[in-house]
Amino acid sequence: MAEPEEYRPxxxxxxxxxxxxxxxxxxxxxIVVRGYNLIDLAEHVSYLDVVHLLWYGRLPSAAESARxxxxxxxxxxxxxxxxxxxxxxxxGLHMMDWLRTAVSVLGTWDPxxxxxxxxxxxxxxxxxxxxxxxxxxxxxxxxxLLPVIPSxxxxxxxxxxxxxxxxxxxxxxxxxxxxxxxxxxxxxxxPNSTFAARVISSTLADLYGALTGAVASLKGRLHGGxxxxxxxxxxxxGDPARxxxxxxxxxxxxxxxxxxxxxxxxxxPDPRAMLMKQVLAxxxxxxxxxxxxxxxxAGEEAMYxxxxxxxxxxxxxxxxxxxxxxxxxxxxxxxxxxxxAGLVAHVQEQYAHNRLFRPRVRYTGxxxxxxxx
Ligand code: COA
Numbered sequence: 613m614a615e616p617e618e619y620r621p622x623x624x625x626x627x628x629x630x631x632x633x634x635x636x637x638x639x640x641x642x643i644v645v646r647g648y649n650l651i652d653l654a655e656h657v658s659y660l661d662v663v664h665l666l667w668y669g670r671l672p673s674a675a676e677s678a679r680x681x682x683x684x685x686x687x688x689x690x691x692x693x694x695x696x697x698x699x700x701x702x703x704g705l706h707m708m709d710w711l712r713t714a715v716s717v718l719g720t721w722d723p724x725x726x727x728x729x730x731x732x733x734x735x736x737x738x739x740x741x742x743x744x745x746x747x748x749x750x751x752x753x754x755x756x757l758l759p760v761i762p763s764x765x766x767x768x769x770x771x772x773x774x775x776x777x778x779x780x781x782x783x784x785x786x787x788x789x790x791x792x793x794x795x796x797x798x799x800x801x802x803p804n805s806t807f808a809a810r811v812i813s814s815t816l817a818d819l820y821g822a823l824t825g826a827v828a829s830l831k832g833r834l835h836g837g838x839x840x841x842x843x844x845x846x847x848x849x850g851d852p853a854r855x856x857x858x859x860x861x862x863x864x865x866x867x868x869x870x871x872x873x874x875x876x877x878x879x880x881p882d883p884r885a886m887l888m889k890q891v892l893a894x895x896x897x898x899x900x901x902x903x904x905x906x907x908x909x910a911g912e913e914a915m916y917x918x919x920x921x922x923x924x925x926x927x928x929x930x931x932x933x934x935x936x937x938x939x940x941x942x943x944x945x946x947x948x949x950x951x952x953a954g955l956v957a958h959v960q961e962q963y964a965h966n967r968l969f970r971p972r973v974r975y976t977g978x979x980x981x982x983x984x985x
Pocket of ligand 1: 835838868869870871872874875921924926
């Protein structure tokens with residue numbers, strides 16, 4: 613094999629896979645998901661419909677959609693046995709560490725682990741989508757010594773998930789907003805976590821192993837971890853009139869502002885951020901929190917004026933979570949739970965057209981050293 617010559621740090625601009633799942637069409641400002649525009653999907657169908665689309669390549673009919681939701685609800689693994697394991701974990705636990713541990717443990721309960729054919733892997737995917745809301749919400753509440761809310765298969769997926777976390781009955785508008793947020797996070801081509809899952813599955817490791825790696829990747833603050841930092845910043849600033857001076861001060865100290873910039877959308881808006889901005893506007897009025905909306909807009913305008921940077925999804929998702937009453941520690945874990953939809957599709961695609969990932973390096977270390985005389 614010829615020695616490769618080109619080195620692209622961070623694999624920037626490198627095409628690492630062929631995929632029929634999704635594509636960031638930057639020129640047309642569109643996130644293409646199995647042929648549809650992701651924003652269009654968020655406006656018209658449910659998160660579980662998008663899962664169906666991502667996995668099987670087509671949207672379900674109305675009758676199929678209801679059957680599919682029931683199938684996902686019934687696929688939940690024995691979460692009552694898994695959730696108490698959180699008591700064994702150390703004091704520095706972040707809820708992403710819980711998810712990383714829990715995904716790994718769920719694999720030991722899945723009857724199909726070790727079976728790599730597509731039908732068995734889809735069944736594993738259904739169990740993950742069916743189980744993770746309860747694992748996350750119940751684990752969190754148990755850890756906080758709050759009453760654990762049982763999963764209610766009769767509720768729609770997003771409403772059930774939200775209710776298990778907050779203990780509060782969501783309004784129809786809140787449940788819909790959360791469902792749209794899950795869709796916004798469901799799939800996004802080849803971010804670091806999806807690449808991590810594909811790299812792991814290219815060894816024919818199982819789905820749970822691939823997703824355990826993906827959740828570890830997503831915890832990083834240059835990736836999923838940004839949404840929690842955004843909310844802490846918004847709470848710290850508090851007043852729209854203070855926003856610009858706050859950002860100027862941090863930028864002068866060469867600090868990064870979480871929720872801005874994106875490897876692919878560096879010079880244009882992230883369509884998902886604009887969707888969440890709209891959702892935030894709709895929630896803020898009834899919640900009496902127009903000030904929070906204005907604070908976010910002030911930040912968006914100031915960052916554009918100061919750095920020419922646009923907000924990414926995490927910037928506007930954070931205040932949406934906040935108005936829905938979701939605890940900040942759960943923002944990034946929810947991103948992962950939603951992204952399982954896309955990750956399972958990518959792992960399946962990797963299995964179906966597999967080529968082991970094994971790149972080369974440009975060696976910069978010493979040579980010719982000798983041991984002994
Ligand atoms: N705050 C301040 N400056 C930023 C910035 C941010 N959030 N994002 C990018 N920049 C600046 C960099 O300082 C750099 O400026 P310079 O050329 O003057 O040095 C320039 O923009 C390019 O940044 P770079 O880090 O090379 O781009 P990247 O493609 O590696 O970065 C991110 C992409 C997402 C890692 C980066 O935008 C970032 O750190 N954002 C904050 C974290 C975040 O919100 N992540 C969620 C992504 S969905």
